[in-house]
Amino acid sequence: MRLLYLHQHYSAPEGATATRSHALAHALIRRGHSVTLACGRYEGAVTGLEGGFRHGRREGASEGLRLVEFDIPCGNAQGFAARGAAFGRYAARAARLALAGEWDLVIASSTPLTVALPALLARRLRGTPFLFEIRDPWPELPRAMGGVPGWALAGMEHLANAACRRAAAVVALSEGMAQTALNRGAAPEQVHVVPNGCDLDLFGPHIPAWRPVEAAPWEMLAVYAGAHGRANGLEQVLDAAALLMARGEHRIRLLLVGEGSEKPRLQAEATARGLHNVSFMPPLGKRRLASLLAGAQCGIHCLAPVAAFAEWTAPNKLMDYLAAGLPVVSNLPGQGERLLASQGPMGPCGMATPPGDATALADALAWMAANPSQRLAMGHAARDQAVRRWDRRLLARHFVAVAEAAARPSPLPSLVAA
The missing domain is CATH 3.40.50.2000 (Glycogen Phosphorylase B;)
Incomplete structure (x- = not known):
C-alpha cells in the first residue's frame, strides 16, 4: 500500500523529541508498505534531511522512508498566534500533498488537531480513507489548561468531531483518550488503544553511562x-x-x-x-x-x-x-x-x-x-x-494491523450526509 503519514512534529532518534511516528512508519515499511511522511520544522526534532529548502520544502529518503519536510518552524516557546499560524500553514501544505498522490491511506497524527484537515479533505475529494491518531485530546486538554480563546475551542470541537466520526480508524494512546473519541461519535469497533512504547534497544542498562560534570559521584x-x-x-x-x-x-x-x-x-x-x-x-x-x-x-x-x-x-x-x-x-x-x-x-x-x-x-x-x-x-x-x-515493537504490530484494516475498501457514507 501507499501510505501518507502526516505528523507535523516528526523526529528521528537523533533529535530530542518523541520518536513514535519514526518507529511506526518503519514498522509499516517492514510490512512491505510504501510510506511518505510529511512534517514541519519542530524545535528539537531532527529529520536527517540536509541541504536548503526549495519552494518551502525539502525531501529525501531514510532507510526506506520518504520524508517531506516543510519549512515551517514550530516550538513550545512560540506564542498562541505563532503556533496557530504554523499549524495552519502545515495543514495547507499537507493538504496539497494529500490530494496530489494516489494514497491508499492517510495517517493523521494529532497534535496539532489541524493535521486532521488534510485527511478530511482527501477523504471528501478523493475518497481516501484515513486513520486518526490521538496523541493529546484537543480541545479537551487546551480547555482544561485555560488561556485558549473561545472561538478557537469551538473550532476545535467541530474539527475533532469530524475527525473522530469520519475516520476509518481511530488510534488513541490511552483508554481515557479513546473515550474522548467515543464521546465524539466514533464507532466503538473503529477505536483502538495503542499506547506509547519503550525502545528497548536505544534505552537500557546495556547503554554506556554518562553523567554531567555538575553531578558529584556521591549524588x-x-x-x-x-x-x-x-x-x-x-x-x-x-x-x-x-x-x-x-x-x-x-x-x-x-x-x-x-x-x-x-x-x-x-x-x-x-x-x-x-x-x-x-x-x-x-x-x-x-x-x-x-x-x-x-x-x-x-x-x-x-x-x-x-x-x-x-x-x-x-x-x-x-x-x-x-x-x-x-x-x-x-x-x-x-x-x-x-x-x-x-x-x-x-x-x-x-x-x-x-x-x-x-x-x-x-x-x-x-x-x-x-x-x-x-x-x-x-x-x-x-x-x-x-x-x-511496553515493547514498542509489539505495540507497533498492533498499529500496523489497524492501519492495514483501515485501508481496506469499504462503502463510504454519502458525502452529503457526512
Missing part, C-alpha cells in the same frame, strides 16, 4: 527530560529542591533537560533562590539521552496539577525511564500512578505523589536517596515492565 542523579512548558508544572520541582536544601539533604542532584517557554523563568528562579542542587541542560538527542539515563539513578515525571492530565496524557518520557531501568518519581495520578504501582513479578517501579504537592515530591526523592537497595529493585522492576508490557 543521586534524578533527571527530568522533556518540555519546559506551562503544562509541565516544573516549579514544583524547584519547590521540592528548596525543601530538600532546607532539610540539609545534599545527596540529590536534580537535572532538568529540555527546552520550552518556561525555561528562562525557571532558570532565573533557581538562581534567585540559590538552588545549588538544581542544574539545567539543553535538549539532548535520544541517543545522548539514553547514556544520561544510564548514568542516572531516578527519573522525574512532572505535570501541572490539572485534573484532566490523569487519564488524557501518555508521556513519552515515562516510557524512556522505564526502558532505561530507572525508578520513577511522578506526580501524575490515574494511569501514571497505576503504572508505577503495578504489582508485577518484581513489584512497583516507582512512587506517585499528589499533583501540586512539592512536599510529597521532596519526600519521595529523599526516600529514593536514602534507600539505594529498594531504589535499585524498583529500577529492575521498571525494565522488567518495559520488556513485558
